[in-house]
Amino acid sequence: MTSIRFGIIGAGAVSDYHHWPGIEIDPRAELVAICDPDERLLEQRQSDWGSTRCYTQAEEIAVDPDVDAVIIATPNFTHKPIALACIAAGKHVMCEKPLGLDFSESLEMYRAAHDKGVRHMTAFTYRFAPSMRYLKDLVSTGALGEPRHFRSQRFLDLPETSWGWRQSKKLAGAGDLFDMTIHRIDFAQDLMGPIASVCGSIAQYALRDKTEDGRDCPPSDVDDWSALIARFTGGAVGVFEGSTVMKGYHFGGFGREWAEVNGSEGSAVYQLTEPNTILIGKGGESLQQVDVPAEYLTPAGSPRDPAEGVPATVFRYDLVYEFVSAIVEGRDAIPGFDHGAAAQRVADAVLQSHEAGTWVELPQELE
Ligand SMILES: NC(=O)c1ccc[n+]([C@@H]2O[C@H](COP(=O)([O-])OP(=O)(O)OC[C@H]3O[C@@H](n4cnc5c(N)ncnc54)[C@H](O)[C@@H]3O)[C@@H](O)[C@H]2O)c1
DSSP: OOOEEEEEEOOSHHIIIIIHHHHHHOTTEEEEEEEOSOHHHHHHHHHHHOOSEEESOHHHHHTOTTOOEEEEOSOGGGHHHHHHHHHHTTOEEEEOSSSSSSHHHHHHHHHHHHHHTOOEEEOOGGGGSHHHHHHHHHHHTTTTOSEEEEEEEEEOBOOSSOOGGGGOHHHHSSSHIIIIIHHHHHHHHHHHOOEEEEEEEEEOOOOOOBOTTSOBOOOOOSOSEEEEEEEETTSOEEEEEEESBOTTOOGGGTOEEEEEEEESSEEEEEETTSTTEEEEEETTSOOEEEEOOGGGSSOTTOOOOTTSSOHHHHGGGHHHHHHHHHHHHTSOOSSOHHHHHHHHHHHHHHHHHHHHTSOEEOOSSOO
16 A cells, blocks of 8 residues: 655644644555754654655645645644645645634635645544544434534633734734634534524733743734634524633643533533543433443544543544545545635634624525
């Protein structure tokens, strides 16, 4: 079997945390090139990851004929130009969220990938948590009855020092909303169907005008709290809240992640820190923690041993498994750039609703 030859573009935190390990454990994939403008980091990753080629310019890796597929894990404002260059050169592309700086950028990326016929995937990590995969089946098979309510809370207790590119609207698009809440918008639409209208709000509390070592830096101009009420096309309602400055919610860096669906017959809850279990309760009962059935612990055929590693970390390796499977099997990867654009349209509407102080209706066709 010939392997899919990968290039990683952006060798920072998330590439080291789960993209490289995902490539490393998949016998159908091989890391052949890394690209990052930070030459010291590039050298370190080359030694840690064992890749053969290094680039400092994304345009160079885009045209490397020995690279079949790329993972783009760079600051948000660079996603679109890098993705378009790689797509034009015929590479399959997995890109981090948020796909672009707004819906129109994301849609352009989707159209380019679709028209070129390459595989495309948005790195919506939490869809791959075992309890999330099980929750999706519970909802879609009707085990919870008619879905009525969706609820999510994502709280992180992060230091209030500079967060680099992430705290600049020009470079990141938005703060917590595009960094954290957009994942919840994606999996809510996956579980409940499309969102028809939203009423949203954002707020900023942390100035972040000092670096970790106490130097002055430009203050943040993005939100660190975001919330929305949503109405789904199927009639269900949703309530979402996220914040990166929730004191007391550190929990080893994982914070609090709670997402639930309440149906006419029962409720079920996914929690990031307990991804191999789920809370389930039927009408008249109290929620009980049960193990996620074995067939949901990894996707079928995955090389990952679900008994190994920290459960809240290792399911993230399944993103690469899905992307490689889509390339090998000649099918669409899920979630694709279309899902990335659909989530971004809702996130944009939260900003619009916040500005206007009104509900915002969402068109249902992507194009
Ligand atoms: N899916 C998830 O769960 C998840 C988790 C964390 C981050 N992210 C996303 O991943 C992306 C990267 O986040 P991170 O935390 O790894 O950031 P990071 O700052 O740790 O790493 C980004 C890297 O990109 C490099 N870079 C900057 N411009 C570049 C360019 N033009 N070409 C190539 N490399 C370039 C930087 O030097 C840096 O090493 C962001 O879009 C973020 O939203 C997703």
